[in-house]
Amino acid sequence: MVRVIVDGTPVDVAPGSSALQACEAAGKEIPRFCYHERLSVAGNCRMCLVQVVRAPKPVASCGFPVSEGMEILTDTDVVRRARRAVMEFLLINHPLDCPICDQGGECDLQDQAYGYGTGISRYHEDKRAVTDKNLGPLVKTVMTRCIQCTRCVRFTTEVAGTPELGMVSRGENAEITTYVEKALTSELSGNLIDICPVGALTAKPTAFHARSWEYKKTDSIDVLDALGTNIQVQARGGEVMRIVPRVNDEVNEEWLSDKARFSVDGLKRRRLDKPWVRVHGKFHAASWQDAFVSLARRLDGVSGDRIGAVAGDLCDAESLCALKDLMSALGSSNIDCRQDGAWYDTSAREGYLFNSDIVGIDEADALLIVGSVPRHEAPVLNARIRKRFLRAGRGGFPIAMIGASSADPTYDVTFLGDGPDVLTSLLDGSIPFAETLKSAKRPMIILGHGALTRRDAQAVYEACRTLAEQSGAIADGWNGFNILHTAASRVGALDLGFLPGPRGLAAANMLRGGVDVLWLMGADEFPIDKIAPETFVVYQGHHGDAAAARADIILPGAAYTEKPGTYVNMAGRVQRAFRAVFPPGDAREDWRILRAFSEVVGHTLPYDTLEALRARMVEVNPVFASIGSVATPQARLPAQAEGTAQKTTAEFSASAFRPAIDDYYQTNPISRASPTMAECSRIYAPVRAVAAE
Amino acid sequence: MNTPWKPAEQPDKFTFDAASEAEIAKVLVKYPEARKASAVMPMLYIAQRQMGRETGSAWVPVAAMDEIARRLDMAPIRVYEVASFYTMFNTRPIGRYHLQVCTTTSCWLRGSDDVVHACKKAAGIGGFGETSEDGLFTLTQVECLGACANAPILQVDDDFYEDMDGPRTEALIAALRAGERPPAGPTVNRCGSAPEGGCKTLLVTPEAASENQ
Numbered sequence: 058m059v060r061v062i063v064d065g066t067p068v069d070v071a072p073g074s075s076a077l078q079a080c081e082a083a084g085k086e087i088p089r090f091c092y093h094e095r096l097s098v099a100g101n102c103r104m105c106l107v108q109v110v111r112a113p114k115p116v117a118s119c120g121f122p123v124s125e126g127m128e129i130l131t132d133t134d135v136v137r138r139a140r141r142a143v144m145e146f147l148l149i150n151h152p153l154d155c156p157i158c159d160q161g162g163e164c165d166l167q168d169q170a171y172g173y174g175t176g177i178s179r180y181h182e183d184k185r186a187v188t189d190k191n192l193g194p195l196v197k198t199v200m201t202r203c204i205q206c207t208r209c210v211r212f213t214t215e216v217a218g219t220p221e222l223g224m225v226s227r228g229e230n231a232e233i234t235t236y237v238e239k240a241l242t243s244e245l246s247g248n249l250i251d252i253c254p255v256g257a258l259t260a261k262p263t264a265f266h267a268r269s270w271e272y273k274k275t276d277s278i279d280v281l282d283a284l285g286t287n288i289q290v291q292a293r294g295g296e297v298m299r300i301v302p303r304v305n306d307e308v309n310e311e312w313l314s315d316k317a318r319f320s321v322d323g324l325k326r327r328r329l330d331k332p333w334v335r336v337h338g339k340f341h342a343a344s345w346q347d348a349f350v351s352l353a354r355r356l357d358g359v360s361g362d363r364i365g366a367v368a369g370d371l372c373d374a375e376s377l378c379a380l381k382d383l384m385s386a387l388g389s390s391n392i393d394c395r396q397d398g399a400w401y402d403t404s405a406r407e408g409y410l411f412n413s414d415i416v417g418i419d420e421a422d423a424l425l426i427v428g429s430v431p432r433h434e435a436p437v438l439n440a441r442i443r444k445r446f447l448r449a450g451r452g453g454f455p456i457a458m459i460g461a462s463s464a465d466p467t468y469d470v471t472f473l474g475d476g477p478d479v480l481t482s483l484l485d486g487s488i489p490f491a492e493t494l495k496s497a498k499r500p501m502i503i504l505g506h507g508a509l510t511r512r513d514a515q516a517v518y519e520a521c522r523t524l525a526e527q528s529g530a531i532a533d534g535w536n537g538f539n540i541l542h543t544a545a546s547r548v549g550a551l552d553l554g555f556l557p558g559p560r561g562l563a564a565a566n567m568l569r570g571g572v573d574v575l576w577l578m579g580a581d582e583f584p585i586d587k588i589a590p591e592t593f594v595v596y597q598g599h600h601g602d603a604a605a606a607r608a609d610i611i612l613p614g615a616a617y618t619e620k621p622g623t624y625v626n627m628a629g630r631v632q633r634a635f636r637a638v639f640p641p642g643d644a645r646e647d648w649r650i651l652r653a654f655s656e657v658v659g660h661t662l663p664y665d666t667l668e669a670l671r672a673r674m675v676e677v678n679p680v681f682a683s684i685g686s687v688a689t690p691q692a693r694l695p696a697q698a699e700g701t702a703q704k705t706t707a708e709f710s711a712s713a714f715r716p717a718i719d720d721y722y723q724t725n726p727i728s729r730a731s732p733t734m735a736e737c738s739r740i741y742a743p744v745r746a747v748a749a750e
Numbered sequence: 751m752n753t754p755w756k757p758a759e760q761p762d763k764f765t766f767d768a769a770s771e772a773e774i775a776k777v778l779v780k781y782p783e784a785r786k787a788s789a790v791m792p793m794l795y796i797a798q799r800q801m802g803r804e805t806g807s808a809w810v811p812v813a814a815m816d817e818i819a820r821r822l823d824m825a826p827i828r829v830y831e832v833a834s835f836y837t838m839f840n841t842r843p844i845g846r847y848h849l850q851v852c853t854t855t856s857c858w859l860r861g862s863d864d865v866v867h868a869c870k871k872a873a874g875i876g877g878f879g880e881t882s883e884d885g886l887f888t889l890t891q892v893e894c895l896g897a898c899a900n901a902p903i904l905q906v907d908d909d910f911y912e913d914m915d916g917p918r919t920e921a922l923i924a925a926l927r928a929g930e931r932p933p934a935g936p937t938v939n940r941c942g943s944a945p946e947g948g949c950k951t952l953l954v955t956p957e958a959a960s961e962n963q
Contacts, residue, residue, distance in 0.1 A: 220825035225834035236830040237812055451784065 062128045076118035076129055077105050085131045088140060088169045090147070090254045091206035092119035095310060096215055102147070102206050104169065106139040107131050115139045137173075144174040147204050150185045151255070158202065160256030162269040166204065187232045193240025194736040195319055196249055197261035203233055208252045216312065217243040218443045218467025233257070240740055244436035244721060247318040251301060251311070260299065262319055262733040267298045275637035276303060278624045279317040280371045280617045281725060283542035284415070284435045285626025286313055290618045290637035297324050297618050297638055307416050307687075308626065314436040315737070316721065316728055323731030327601045329613035330642025340611070345643065349657040352610050355593055356574060356658060361388020365572035367564045368394040368555055369579030369598065370544035370725055373622025373634070374681065376614070376647030377550050378674045379662060380578055383651050386660035390558025391567055394550030396580045397717075398565050399506055400514035401540060401551070402522075406680070409551050411627040412536035413501060414687050418445050421454070421537060423497035425490070427480070427521055428460045428714035429505020429541045432467060433721040435627070438541070443468050455497075457490045460507050460714030464721075475713030477513060480520040484527065494528040501537035502530050506717035509540070513710045520709075542627040543717055543724070544582075549625035552678045568592075577604050578647065579614065581726050597650060599640070600726035612654075613644035616727065620646040621667060623674070623681060630687040631680060759843055764813035770800045774821075786822050790832050793818045794839050807885075808848065808907065809840035837892070845881045845888035847926050849873065850905040853891050856898035861915055865902050866891075868919035886927060899943040900936055909934035913946075 058069040061076075063083035070079045075098070080087045090102035100120040107118045110128035115135060130136065148170065155161045187200035207224055210233065214220040219242050221235050235241070241249075249258045272291035279286040279300070287303040300321055302313035332348035333340040343351070356364065366384050368377055377394070384392050402408030413421065418441045431439040446454045446468040457471040459479045473479045473490060482488045486495075494500045502525050508517045522538060524530075530537035542548060550556075557563050562571040570589030579598040585607045588594060596608035599616040619640040625631050640646070645653075648670055655662040664670040674681040722738040723729050766774060777792040794810055797818060802808030810833055819826040833839045840848070849869050853862045866889075869875065873887035881888045895903045900912030904919060911922055911934060918937045925932050940946045954962070 214825070220827055223827035223831040225831050227835045236827060236834075 059123050059125050059127075061123050062126070064129070064131055070123055072123075074123050076107060076109065076116065076121040076123055076127070079123050079127075080107065080118060080129060080131055087118055087131065088173050089119060090165060090169075090204060091208060093208050093211075093252060096208060096211040096252075099207050099211065102204065103143045104140065104147070104173075106136060106143065108133050108136050140173040141175045144170055145178065145180075148174070148178060149180045150201075151204060152184060152201050154202070157265075158199070158256035159197075159259040159264055160202075160253075164256060165254035185229060190234050191238055191240070192235065192258075193246070194733060194740055195246050195261055195315055196241065197259045197264050199257055199259070200232060200234075201257075202255050203257035204255055205231055205233065206254055207233070208254065209233060209249045209258060212249060212252055213241065213243060213246075215447065216248070216440050216444070217245045218440070219243040219465075242741065244315050244432065245312055245440060247315045248302075248312050251313075260319075262322060263299050267293050272298060273637070275618075275635050277618060277634040277637060278545075278622075278626075278632045279313070280545035280624060281317045281320060281728060282314060282435050282437075283545050283547060283627040284309060284314075284438050285545065285624055285628075285630055285632050286317055286437055287632070288313060288317065292618075292638045295638050297321055307414070308630065308632075309415075309437045310441070312437045312440060316436075316724070316734065319733045319737070320728045320731045322733050323600075323727040323729070324616055324618060325641075326732070327726075327730040328616075328641050328644070329599055329601055329605060329611055330640075330644050331613060332643065333608075333611040335609045345645075345653070346657075348610055348612060349654050352595060352654065353658045355610075356387070359573050362391065362560070363573040364389040364576070365391030365562060365567035365574070366393075366576040366578065367396050367567060367580040368392070368546060368550050369396060369577070370546055370582060371579050371617060371727070372546040372550070372647070373617070373620060373624060374546075374549035374553060374674060375620075375622055375667065375670050376578065376651065377546065377555050378553050378670060378677060379648040379651040379655075379664075380576070381553060381555050381677075382662050382673070383655050383660065384576075386655065386662070387658070389572075390561035391572055392555050392561065393557055393564040393567065394544075394547060394555040396564050396583050397506065397510045397544075398563070399509040399547075400518060401509065402518065403551055403556055406552065406629060407536065407538075409540050409542075410548065410629045411503075411539040411541060413539055414628040414630075415441060415626075417499075417501070417537065417539075418442055419448075421445065421497075421499050421501040422449070423494050423500040424454065424456045424503065425483075425494060425501070425524075426456065426458045426460075426470075426503045427505065427517070428508025428511075428717075429503055430462050430464060430466075430507070430716045430718065431503065431505075431541060432462075432464045433716065433718045434505060434541055434543050436721075439467065442466075455490070455493050457493075460505075461716070463716040463718075476711060477508070477517045477520065477709035477714070478711065480517065480524065481709070483524055484520060491528070494524070494530070497528070499535050499537060500525075500528050500530045501539060502528075503539045503541050505541045506543050507714045510717065511710065511712075511714075513708065516709055540627065545624055545626075546579075548627055548629060549623065549631075552625055552629075552680055553674065554677065577608070579726070580604060582724075597647060598726065599644065600730055602726035602729060612650050613640070613642065614647040614650060615640040615644055619644075623671070623684075625680070628687050629680065631684050633684055760811050761813055764797070764811055764817050766796070766817070767800055767804070769803070770796045787824050787828070790818060790822055790824065790829055791836070793822065794829070794833055798839060802907075805843075806846045807843045809843050837890075843881075846886050848888050848890065848905075848907050849923075850890045850892045850895075852893070852895045852897075852901070852903045852905070854894040856894070857902035860901040862902040864916040865904055865914045865919050868916040869904070869923065872920040872923035887923070906934075912936045913938040913940070 059072050061079040066083050068083045070082050077087050087105045089105040091099045098120045100117045105118045106115040108130040109116050189200050190198045210222045213222045250260050271293045275290045277288050277290045279288045286309040287305040288300050289303050291299050304311045332343045334343045457473050459473050483491045504521050525538040568587045574593045576595045581602040581604045585603045594608045595610045596605045597612040597614050599614050618637045621636045622634045652662050722734040728734040773796045777789050781788045797814040798808050798810045815829040816826050819829045851866050869889050874882045875889045878891040897903050902914050904911045904914045913936045
């Protein structure tokens with residue numbers, strides 16, 4: 058550690074820290090525009106000037122390395138005058154359009170001009186104007202407001218891995234642009250809005266909708282992919298206006314994927330806001346009581362094994378637990394959370410988790426991706442892989458992929474082949490990457506749903522696990538055998554045992570006519586015409602998507618922003634979301650619907666409050682007691698020996714792995730209801746077509 | 751350049767010709783494989799010169815920048831940034847002759863205003879950054895060309911025409927229009943930066959000088 062004295066206070070900081078970091082460690086606020094702790098240092102805004110004793114002039118603290126005994130002064134007359142001068146220069150060309158600027162109220166320039174500026178300008182000449190750029194359907198530009206901090210350039214280049222923005226020309230004419238007009242192709246482009254310190258890059262879909270101080274802010278968890286990104290839902294008057302990320306270094310750092318951010322407008326479209334009952338082929342609006350009674354009447358006399366439930370991708374653990382309990386009360390063990398038919402070893406938690414945790418990526422030193430396109434399945438996780446790739450330097454983090462990628466991964470990848478046969482070659486060591494994995498200290502295997510939803514999923518899964526064992530990916534203190542989930546509810550459901558019982562039917566068999574009454578809780582991601590025509594379908598969910606159209610009874614539920622819920626991310630981290638707004642119309646929280654119905658049908662569920670239900674969840678699986686944390690990965694899977702012993706004779710099929718997600722912007726009922734996502738899908742379709750070739 | 755380029759003027763594609771390829775080969779060997787992005791500026795020059803040979807307008811189209819990015823494993827935007835930063839890369843089409851007048855202090859004191867005026871008059875150009883209607887001349891204002899001893903300077907493409915004044919500028923432009931290339935260098939009676947009319951000092955050898963004493 059290096060001892061630095063900041064305004065007379067000694068602080069110890071790590072060697073190689075910058076003066077700015079030392080000041081922050083000492084609790085001093087240093088104004089800044091271009092400096093961002095997750096991006097490289099540019100040092101071009103000069104706002105972070107401080108005085109270093111014995112230095113001839115103020116230094117830019119963001120790029121000034123600390124040395125032993127250095128004395129930094131952050132609040133002297135020199136510093137104050139320097140900041141005022143920098144601020145005056147920055148404001149020379151910045152328009153005074155704060156009243157019509159969407160950044161107003163949450164603008165670094167505005168705040169710092171108040172805090173550190175002069176309050177007047179001596180500049181009377183014409184300000185320069187810069188043409189606005191078209192960066193696609195998500196990011197709106199007002200380039201005249203740009204102060205050339207280049208955070209956006211560094212973000213797209215470093216974090217997103219899509220180097221499309223740059224600063225062209227020079228001096229007075231310098232401007233941020235893509236040069237050749239094109240939409241940004243990143244799935245993380247919304248973060249540009251957050252990192253832009255001024256109003257140059259703002260959200261296009263919500264332009265002029267609201268002011269930052271009008272929002273009611275609620276902490277929540279994103280459910281549109283399985284990463285469990287920590288988000289803040291910002292609502293005004295019962296309407297969710299926007300979603301922004303929260304910082305959680307162990308999950309999403311401070312990034313958020315575009316789908317999670319911009320699907321917001323899907324939350325108020327195509328909503329199911331009252332119960333519907335189908336009579337003689339036509340839907341009729343009903344009261345809750347009528348809907349429950351007619352459902353109870355339909356269930357009357359149906360034996361438990363002819364009733365089944367399939368859970369969708371966005372469900373909270375509470376409603377899953379309630380649905381499971383209801384089903385077992387009705388005498389059914391036909392429950393399944395794998396509407397895509399995925400196969401995992403569910404005998405132990407380690408069989409279906411992203412075992413190394415998201416932060417484990419930072420420690421891995423070799424990576425094999427099987428049947429997964431992380432960029433589309435979990436863009437923020439992909440950025441983490443890229444971060445590791447960049448930090449390791451050239452060749453320091455070898456990455457190989459089996460199965461075609463539908464997008465540029467944003468890091469160098471050795472493409473090993475299309476199908477599972479490659480695994481055989483990796484197992485017998487006949488291709489060089491087998492040696493790379495073996496010689497790595499912390500090898501990682503990411504197994505995706507492109508591989509796990511095939512007929513030969515079990516064989517692929519077991520081959521990957523054997524490979525993980527052989528190569529040391531599963532060893533003492535390290536478990537790099539990772540399943541990359543695409544459904545936010547999946548791990549929570551598996552933890553709750555939302556799986557067919559001993560004689561229960563899996564999802565595919567239920568659809569095929571194995572049950573007479575099928576309860577779909579938000580399950581839309583399968584071909585609806587697979588449901589046998591005579592099956593009576595109950596759809597409990599929040600959007601009038603594919604399955605609702607097929608349903609016989611619709612029970613309107615709450616979307617993830619409208620209910621307090623527990624979600625378990627792909628790494629097994631149990632996280633809580635709070636309610637931001639109330640569900641529309643007659644829609645209710647899902648567990649309450651189930652609890653109310655259980656009373657009508659005569660099998661009252663034993664919990665009246667959310668707390669009681671959560672206690673029940675802990676009873677089912679103790680992991681639900683540890684909110685916010687992830688259990689340390691066990692070195693070995695308990696069922697491993699057994700699993701290997703009863704090794705199936707399943708053979709690999711020769712076909713190539715297909716990406717689990719066809720269209721990143723249209724993967725769930727909310728994003729399909731969102732006009733913004735539809736626009737993205739339309740604009741980026743040609744990009745995808747090129748990538749697929 | 752604040753004036754955005756027009757997509758219409760951009761050629762669809764650009765391929766280096768044999769002469770350029772020979773130059774590229776020489777440039778690339780100067781840099782290690784992992785650092786070949788360093789070759790971006792020479793590559794841009796090669797492209798610009800090739801455009802000059804092929805079309806009579808020495809500029810770098812986007813297609814050429816994309817091709818350079820591909821060759822050097824760079825993101826295209828990184829090449830655009832370099833090309834637009836340096837004023838000696840033309841990112842828009844220019845005239846056959848690029849008239850670059852230095853108007854910095856030394857040249858200005860020695861009469862660069864006359865040179866500018868003569869350029870406008872003789873070439874038929876309204877102002878800086880414009881191209882004459884016949885497409886022959888583009889007039890650009892440049893900063894110090896580093897030849898103050900011979901101020902004022904008019905640089906035509908890569909050649910310095912030194913000690914200019916109004917009439918000589920007009921004569922030069924007339925010659926260029928006629929398809930001639932007058933020899934570069936001083937346009938007055940001097941050799942390089944030596945005094946006008948011949949040497950004024952050191953007229954005798956040191957030996958002769960010592961004998962005279």
